[in-house]
Amino acid sequence: MLKNYNFIMSLRSAMVLVLILFLNHSGLSQSLIISTGTSFIGTGGNIILRGDVLNDGSLSNNNNAVIFSGTAQSLGGTSPVLFNNLTVAAGSTTTISTAGQTLKGILVSNGTLNAGGNITLLSSALQTALIDGSGTGQVLGNVNMQRYLPSGFGYKYFSSPFQGATVNEFGDDMDLLASFTSFYKYDESRTSSGWINYKEPAGVLNPMYGYAVNFGSSAAANTMDVTGIVNNGILSLTLFNHNNLYTRGFNLVGNPYPSPIDWDAPFGWTKTNIDNALYYFKTSTTDQYGGTYSTYINGNSSDGFATNIIPSMQGLFIHVSNGTWPVTGYLELNNNTRVTDMAHSFLKSGEMGTISLIRLIAGYSSDTISFDPFVIYYDEKATFNFDGQLDALKLFNTDAGVTNFYVFGDDDSKLSINAIPLPDENVCTLRLGLKTEKSGNVIFKIRDCENIFLEKRISFSDLVTGSTLDLTTGNQYSVNLQAGDYQNRFFINISDVFTDIPEFVSDSYLFNVYSVHGILKAEILLPPAESGILTVCNITGQPLYNWEIHASGYYEFNPSVIAGLYLVTFSSRNKRISRMLFIENQ
Numbered sequence: 073m074l075k076n077y078n079f080i081m082s083l084r085s086a087m088v089l090v091l092i093l094f095l096n097h098s099g100l101s102q103s104l105i106i107s108t109g110t111s112f113i114g115t116g117g118n119i120i121l122r123g124d125v126l127n128d129g130s131l132s133n134n135n136n137a138v139i140f141s142g143t144a145q146s147l148g149g150t151s152p153v154l155f156n157n158l159t160v161a162a163g164s165t166t167t168i169s170t171a172g173q174t175l176k177g178i179l180v181s182n183g184t185l186n187a188g189g190n191i192t193l194l195s196s197a198l199q200t201a202l203i204d205g206s207g208t209g210q211v212l213g214n215v216n217m218q219r220y221l222p223s224g225f226g227y228k229y230f231s232s233p234f235q236g237a238t239v240n241e242f243g244d245d246m247d248l249l250a251s252f253t254s255f256y257k258y259d260e261s262r263t264s265s266g267w268i269n270y271k272e273p274a275g276v277l278n279p280m281y282g283y284a285v286n287f288g289s290s291a292a293a294n295t296m297d298v299t300g301i302v303n304n305g306i307l308s309l310t311l312f313n314h315n316n317l318y319t320r321g322f323n324l325v326g327n328p329y330p331s332p333i334d335w336d337a338p339f340g341w342t343k344t345n346i347d348n349a350l351y352y353f354k355t356s357t358t359d360q361y362g363g364t365y366s367t368y369i370n371g372n373s374s375d376g377f378a379t380n381i382i383p384s385m386q387g388l389f390i391h392v393s394n395g396t397w398p399v400t401g402y403l404e405l406n407n408n409t410r411v412t413d414m415a416h417s418f419l420k421s422g423e424m425g426t427i428s429l430i431r432l433i434a435g436y437s438s439d440t441i442s443f444d445p446f447v448i449y450y451d452e453k454a455t456f457n458f459d460g461q462l463d464a465l466k467l468f469n470t471d472a473g474v475t476n477f478y479v480f481g482d483d484d485s486k487l488s489i490n491a492i493p494l495p496d497e498n499v500c501t502l503r504l505g506l507k508t509e510k511s512g513n514v515i516f517k518i519r520d521c522e523n524i525f526l527e528k529r530i531s532f533s534d535l536v537t538g539s540t541l542d543l544t545t546g547n548q549y550s551v552n553l554q555a556g557d558y559q560n561r562f563f564i565n566i567s568d569v570f571t572d573i574p575e576f577v578s579d580s581y582l583f584n585v586y587s588v589h590g591i592l593k594a595e596i597l598l599p600p601a602e603s604g605i606l607t608v609c610n611i612t613g614q615p616l617y618n619w620e621i622h623a624s625g626y627y628e629f630n631p632s633v634i635a636g637l638y639l640v641t642f643s644s645r646n647k648r649i650s651r652m653l654f655i656e657n658q
Contacts, residue, residue: 102142106131106149127151127170140166140183147173160185160209175201178412181209189214193330195295196220198415202331202384203302205410216299217330219385224287224294226355227363229387231326232277234300240273245296246287248273254286258324260312260392266319280309280403282324282387284353289360298385303328308404311346313392321394322351322467325403326387333409335368336380340408345401347460349489351389351467352378357441362471364444365389367464367488371427374464374488375445376520381413389467393460428523430530432564434477434506437513437550444469444477448502448564450524451491456648458485472509479504479564482607482643484614492566494524499567501533501650503639506558516562517548525566533563535637535652540565560611560639563650583642583649590657592629596621596642604644611637631655 103123106112110129114136122142125131127149137157140147144165147153152172157179160166164183173191176199193201195218203211217233232241239248239255246254248271255271262268270283277283277298287294307328313321327333335341335350349369356362367374382388392401428450435443446466454462458481466478466486479490480503492500508514516532521544532549533540541549585594585606598604598621608617608631617631621642631638635657641650 104131106151108150121145124148125153127153137177140164142166160207162208177201177414178204179207179211180204181207181211183209185209185211187211187213187215189216189299192216192218192297194218197222197293200384200414202412202414203329204412205304205329205331205407210304211302213301214299215302215330216297217384218295218297221287221294221296223291223355223357225289225291225357226360227284227286227353228355229282229324229326229353230285230385231282231328231387232279232298232300233303233328233330233384234277234298235279235303237277237298237300238273239271239275239277241277241298241300242285242296243273245294246285254288256284257281258284260319260321260323261314261316261398262319263316264318266322266324279303279307279328280325282326282389284324284387286360291357302330304407306404306406308342308402311390311392311401311403313345313394313397313399313401315394315397320465321392321399322389323392323401324387325390327382327384328405329384329407329410331384331410332413333382333405334380334411335382335409336371337409337411340406340410342402342404344403345393345395345399346403347391347393347465348462349391349460349464350378350380350382351391351464352386353388356471356473358473359471362469362473364469364471364474365467365488367467369464369489370451370462370491372429372447372449372489374431374447376431381411391460391465394458426523428525429520430518430522430525430566431520432477432516433519434475434514434516436473436475436510437515439473442474443515443519444475445519446478446487447489448479448566449489449491450494452493454491454493456482456492456643458483458487459491462491463487464489466505468507475514476507477504478506480559482641482648484609494566499565500648502564502566503560503650504562504564506553506562508553508555508558511552511554513550513552515548515550516543518543527568529565529567531565531567533565535561535563560609560637560652582647583651585640585642585651585653587653587655590630590633590635590655592631592640592653592655594627594629594640594642596624596627598624598644602644604642604647607641607643608633609639609641611639 105126106129108128112131114133118137120139124145125147131153133156139159141161146167146169148169155175157177159180160183162182167186168190171190176194253269256267257270258266311323352366354364366378368378430448433443433445466488468476478486530544531542582597604621606619609615
């Protein structure tokens with residue numbers, strides 16, 4: 073164990089000395105001078121330095137941390153150091169004076185680190201170095217930060233962890249001069265597409281904003297880098313929902329720190345008029361300008377990969393809540409949201425816990441990567457309308473080779489994650505949407521079914537063919553479809569499993585409706601002191617009529633619609649039953 077001594081290695085050039093320290097405890101030294109041809113290797117514990125480090129040889133610390141604890145000290149020499157973990161202790165001011173220093177682990181600054189542009193946070197397929205947000209000190213001067221990409225193909229959504237960095241930081245990783253715009257920012261207030269060309273090298277990358285960056289047509293792995301003064305402490309952003317046709321309240325934001333952040337952190341966030349969902353983009357493997365969206369909310373992931381941990385440099389969409397437009401949203405975060413998850417790459421899979429859910433997928437039988445998922449999950453606080461704290465909207469994929477599959481709320485909202493209350497002893501029918509850009513044979517099936525939904529019967533209905541198929545036995549429904557937008561053809565039915573009672577008997581007893589010469593005749597059974605709503609929607613799902621029902625009984629309604637196919641839905645506190653009817657003329 074080293075303590076309270078200057079530690080100096082100085083040898084003639086003809087000699088080589090390798091000093092290996094097996095440190096079960098910390099090694100403590102005032103100064104460390106490693107001469108040319110000399111190697112210093114630490115294999116465990118910590119190396120605590122109270123003086124300067126001059127490295128002209130080799131300093132290796134693969135399995136431990138280097139702690140600078142002197143009042144004022146510097147790191148210099150002709151040979152850069154690859155640090156595992158690096159800590160600047162409280163009361164210490166450490167200056168990195170030699171370029172090329174690198175860190176593969178965690179940097180904690182409880183004092184002052186003068187980086188001077190001389191240290192790089194490394195990123196690889198295994199992990200990405202970070203600056204721990206729990207540090208009570210500061211990091212001054214420029215820091216270089218890498219981000220490893222398993223594939224450089226197509227668009228990625230990025231965010232800068234630095235103050236005042238510019239678009240030019242990406243100039244060595246992509247072609248900013250390409251004729252086709254390769255760098256975009258996003259403006260929710262625009263009445264046309266929200267995307268704006270932003271490839272001028274001098275354009276500032278503002279903290280908390282996201283940017284879409286196209287790295288080109290090569291599928292090879294790419295490690296890009298950005299340099300600047302790191303963001304730290306409280307940051308905030310004002311966002312809007314103008315309900316414009318193409319932007320719909322979505323805002324492209326990003327992680328502003330040189331470390332991952334936790335969207336579900338119990339402290340550190342202020343979210344005013346901000347929905348609770350995160351919307352990630354994943355580039356297509358075949359279309360350089362297209363991709364797919366996945367969603368996370370409330371412990372649920374639409375695809376099983378998107379999580380609450382937002383990696384460093386990750387850009388993504390969030391949604392400002394609906395209301396009286398324009399709605400103003402406010403997002404603020406501080407260091408309490410930061411985590412030390414070095415292995416979390418863009419869209420890395422996470423543990424989803426023990427939530428009760430069904431994940432359904434639809435895609436072309438000829439292409440395994442064409443399947444688009446959505447999730448239905450149970451939450452006792454849920455309703456059948458869109459709730460921004462429990463449900464996630466559907467962002468449509470831009471890859472024409474992938475379907476767009478989603479579920480409707482009663483308010484006609486299109487959802488990628490839908491929380492529902494579980495109905496008791498009846499069938500819950502949910503309307504599904506499917507949009508395809510090409511014709512072909514499409515397969516519908518359950519990919520995941522967890523917890524209480526394992527005890528339910530889940531069936532799929534196609535109103536055009538008249539087919540209803542039980543999917544809980546591993547079945548899949550296959551049908552040949554023309555390219556199109558199917559909003560009122562497909563339904564999912566969730567019911568209790570009965571061994572001796574035919575399907576739909578229970579809910580038919582609660583609600584039965586039929587049409588005679590344009591008049592709807594309904595029999596409704598309600599529990600005492602409970603009320604409900606009967607709704608008639610057209611084939612596109614647009615609500616046409618609503619009637620409040622306050623007691624059980626027989627009812628007649630005159631919707632005054634032209635002859636055609638309509639969806640009639642009865643909703644009460646925790647029940648919803650739908651029927652597709654042909655309503656003829658009177």
